[in-house]
Amino acid sequence: MQASGSKTESGRNDLGDAKTVGEFRAALLDFFARRGRDLPWRRARNPYRVLVSEFMLQQTRVETVRERYVRWLRRFPGWRELAAASRDEVLLEWKGMGYYARARNLHRTARIVCERHGGELPPEPKALKELPGVGDYTAGAVASIAFGRAVPAVDGNVRRVLCRLLDLPDPSPRELRDLAARLLHPTRPGHHNEAMMELGATVCTPRTPRCPTCPVRSHCAAHRLGTVRERPLRKPRRPPRRVDYAAAVAIDRAGRVLLVRRPEGGLLGGMWEFPTAELPCDVANRRPNHGLDRRDRPADATGDPNSGSEPLRRAAGASSNHNMHHAAAAPTVALERLAKLGLRGVAIVALAPVRHAFTHLRARYHPVVVSLRDSAATAPPMADAPTNGEDPATARWVEPARLDAFALPVAQQKIAEQLIAEQLGDMLE
DNA sequence: TAACCGTGGCC
DNA sequence: TGGCCAAGGTT
The missing domain is CATH 3.90.79.10 (Nucleoside Triphosphate Pyrophosphohydrolase)
Structure with a gap:
């Protein structure tokens, strides 16, 4: 297997050396600063708010979450208020967003934070992952965005971006994580992770990617090879x-x-x-x-x-x-x-x-x-x-x-x- | 590993 | 109308 990100057929360096990776990071952060959307959870931040937004955004569109997030914060401003709420109050506020296990898990997490962590979210990914409803992605996102830890966060957007950047049809989660870690900006991991997601959500979209406006298209193997539409590979689903x-x-x-x-x-x-x-x-x-x-x-x-x-x-x-x-x-x-x-x-x-x-x-x-x-x-x-x-x-x-x-x-x-x-x-x- | 777990928008 | 998809996690 060819090492990911090394020489390509065209002979160009593609995210294989430190200089190129540095240019990629700079272009990405510049894109996020200039073209990133103004979203409620990007305004006033604290660990609670970051975690709430990440829970809500699991498998759910930004436009759906937007207003719900603001309403949620009015209803449950912090860990204490959420932990003190009843299950019915929490589910009622979550009503209409689907995947209701997220609401139950967020509620349980709030109580664990209050009872076992003194009302403070632990900053380490490993400790975060022990909380109900927090998996690999969410732990990485919270650790990097809320606490500045230099850890990757690979969601569906990032996976798509990486698959296209390196023209990978169907990489394993481990491959993706290693790749994301190698590209990650060492001193601004939160912005870097968010920028990768923003790129996937607004430019490197599944159906009709806007390659002409992409800030990192010069680094993109799929763009060069004309395989953007086929990356990543789709898996057939079973009929409902x-x-x-x-x-x-x-x-x-x-x-x-x-x-x-x-x-x-x-x-x-x-x-x-x-x-x-x-x-x-x-x-x-x-x-x-x-x-x-x-x-x-x-x-x-x-x-x-x-x-x-x-x-x-x-x-x-x-x-x-x-x-x-x-x-x-x-x-x-x-x-x-x-x-x-x-x-x-x-x-x-x-x-x-x-x-x-x-x-x-x-x-x-x-x-x-x-x-x-x-x-x-x-x-x-x-x-x-x-x-x-x-x-x-x-x-x-x-x-x-x-x-x-x-x-x-x-x-x-x-x-x-x-x-x-x-x-x-x-x-x- | 693959099935399960919601909803709304889009084509 | 119906399939596909979107900032995943759990079992």
């Missing part, structure tokens, strides 16, 4: 799984709706939702030799959900064609879900299906409004009694107008919007 859910919108006598908290780990962990249960797979949606056989369905899932009760109404916009199979099973599954919570009711309205795309999941929610007004069992298991100090009840009755006060994932917010648009009064008559 398809899942259908029934969502039970249970309404009690007072017109309140029931929310339950999802379990800590896993998808949307700790977030609130209308009680939800997976629907049996649609035969037509399955690939041969995969998934469940038809007889694996729950025996009553295909029965008439409304036998012996009033007929189910369909809200305007509710699908009645190709979703028919799922839409038909949804009321029964929704009632079963509520039965597990000790509740018995009557399905009265099917709302329109809500489609939602997760990274590795294509979900469809089939909301069913269930009236509990004639039920005698709306109280006991649903009491608001906290189970312990930190973990308030896992189920709560909520006035629809107050749903905003709960950390609902986006798909659940869509269901809530439909519910409010449908006008509860009409339904309960």
Whole structure:
């Protein structure tokens, strides 16, 4: 294997000697000083703010984070305030940003910093990496940006920039780290790392790189070889799984709706939702030799959900064609879900299906409004009694107008919007 | 190693 | 509409 950054086919020195590397660093820092964006987390800095911004920016666009970051700092100005907050307060503030494990980890980190580090973030990468949610990249970014440590920080942007600079198709994380460390400006590592990311975000972009305006294009092997568009190599992704859910919108006598908290780990962990249960797979949606056989369905899932009760109404916009199979099973599954919570009711309205795309999941929610007004069992298991100090009840009755006060994932917010648009009064008559 | 974990914008 | 992607970390 040819040593990275050594002689190229054209015979030019390409980041292989100290002089060239020095020129590269200077051009990079000059670019950042003159063309770097004015972003909130680049203004007033302290270790807490740097860490918050890095958590928020994991796999998330700058434009999404921008306002959320400012709002977060107003709500949780420092370690102490964040550590003192409840899980619900933290998740509510994170609502809509996705990857909610980040919020839980940031919260845990704040408590660790307060309880074990005297309220000060440790500056060494090794100590940083022991904090929940802090990996190789974040440790390097915080150590260099907040504490001036000369350590590399390789994120997706930096990886792309490096792959192009040296025309590497698919280098290992170790290679990238070594390479980044070799190029790193020894006395201004924070600015250097940020400048590399800024270059990747605004100039050396994935799709249509702006090579004519690139401050370091004279150092770029891919530019010279015409391989910029193919660097780095893309890996094929597996197609997302398809899942259908029934969502039970249970309404009690007072017109309140029931929310339950999802379990800590896993998808949307700790977030609130209308009680939800997976629907049996649609035969037509399955690939041969995969998934469940038809007889694996729950025996009553295909029965008439409304036998012996009033007929189910369909809200305007509710699908009645190709979703028919799922839409038909949804009321029964929704009632079963509520039965597990000790509740018995009557399905009265099917709302329109809500489609939602997760990274590795294509979900469809089939909301069913269930009236509990004639039920005698709306109280006991649903009491608001906290189970312990930190973990308030896992189920709560909520006035629809107050749903905003709960950390609902986006798909659940869509269901809530439909519910409010449908006008509860009409339904309960 | 590869799967899992959200969301919104873009084409 | 649907696939791709964006300042990763965890298991």
